[in-house]
Amino acid sequence: AQxxxxxxxxVSVSEGALVLLRCNYSSSVPPYLFWYVQYPNQGLQLLLKxxxxxxxxxxxxxxxxxxxxxxxxxxxxxxxxxxxxAAEYFCAVGYTGFQKLVFGTGTRLLVSP
Amino acid sequence: DSGVTQTPxxxxxxxxxxxxxRCSPRSGDxxxxxxxxxxxxxxxxxxxxxxxxxxxxxxxxxxxxxxxFPDLHSELNLxxxxxxxxxxxxxxxxxxxxSWETQYFGPGTRLLVL
Numbered sequence: 001a002q003x004x005x006x007x008x009x010x011v012s013v014s015e016g017a018l019v020l021l022r023c024n025y026s027s028s029v030p031p032y033l034f035w036y037v038q039y040p041n042q043g044l045q046l047l048l049k050x051x052x053x054x055x056x057x058x059x060x061x062x063x064x065x066x067x068x069x070x071x072x073x074x075x076x077x078x079x080x081x082x083x084x085x086a087a088e089y090f091c092a093v094g095y096t097g098f099q100k101l102v103f104g105t106g107t108r109l110l111v112s113p
Numbered sequence: 114d115s116g117v118t119q120t121p122x123x124x125x126x127x128x129x130x131x132x133x134x135r136c137s138p139r140s141g142d143x144x145x146x147x148x149x150x151x152x153x154x155x156x157x158x159x160x161x162x163x164x165x166x167x168x169x170x171x172x173x174x175x176x177x178x179x180x181x182f183p184d185l186h187s188e189l190n191l192x193x194x195x196x197x198x199x200x201x202x203x204x205x206x207x208x209x210x211x212s213w214e215t216q217y218f219g220p221g222t223r224l225l226v227l
Contacts, residue, residue: 032213043115043203043218044156051213090156094212099169100146101216103156 002027004093006104014112019063019078021107023091026072032094033074034101035065039087047089050074061085086111116140117219119204125225131192134222136204138185142217144168144210145187147179150221151200162187163210194226 007022025031032051036044048059055067061084065076074091091104116139126132138145147159149172158171162181173179176194181187191198201223205216 034215036218041220043117043220044205044216045115045218046215049213049215096212098212099161099210100158100171101212103158105155 002031002093002095002098002102004091004102004104006089006091006107008107009105010108010110012110012112013081015083016080019076019081019085019109021076021089021091021109023065023074023076023104024072025074025091025093027093027095029095032096033065033067034092034094035059035063035074035076036090036092036103037087038090038106044090047076081109081111083111083113085109115217115219117204117206117217119202119219119222121222122220123223123225125227126194127227128194128196130194130226131190132194132224134189134191134202134204134224136187136189136206136219138187138204138206139217142206142208143185144207145181145185146205146207146216147173147187147189148203148205149200150203154200156203159189161210168210191224196226199224199226 005024034049035047050067058064092101118137144163159173161169179189201221205218207214
């Protein structure tokens with residue numbers, strides 16, 4: 001069965017520090033991978049996605065993620081955290097022929113001054 | 114603004130009651146998804162419609178039902194409500210409902226069952 005694991009329900013960083021949010025998936029077929037962000041009292045918004053092609057994907061707000069097939073990972077990074085990055089981040093996986101996305105449990109990013 | 118609208122924003126009701134949540138997808142999108150978000154269950158996929166037809170089903174209770182109308186708006190009906198149904202309900206839409214497409218989420222309907 002398809003699944004997504006996000007390590008760490010909460011991640012705390014200082015403003016200006018590296019952000020690393022971890023996502024691992026299980027799959028026997030090539031996955032489509034997504035990162036969504038949810039700001040307080042809002043719906044989810046796509047940060048970036050990997051479907052095919054280049055394994056390093058750049059998204060909005062300076063975020064990027066790298067698809068590593070050998071590690072079944074799609075970790076999200078940002079070189080320098082900003083206070084406005086504080087939000088909940090969801091990793092999700094989809095597959096051809098399988099209509100729904102499977103979401104991880106989310107990681108809340110806390111940014112301190 | 115994602116272009117997906119949901120009404121109402123907030124809903125307070127009592128156990129045993131029935132409510133209807135409404136969603137209008139982005140212009141041009143044919144597929145609608147419903148999700149439930151709660152503290153204990155996280156984000157759970159409920160059901161997907163494409164151009165009026167049910168396409169995929171997730172963890173949707175038998176007390177819940179949905180439909181997509183010819184104008185492509187969708188409604189989620191929740192009946193015999195229980196305290197545990199209190200949650201944030203999101204609607205999302207995509208162009209053709211394929212698994213590699215971006216889903217655009219609405220702002221959600223917050224349901225409180227007392």
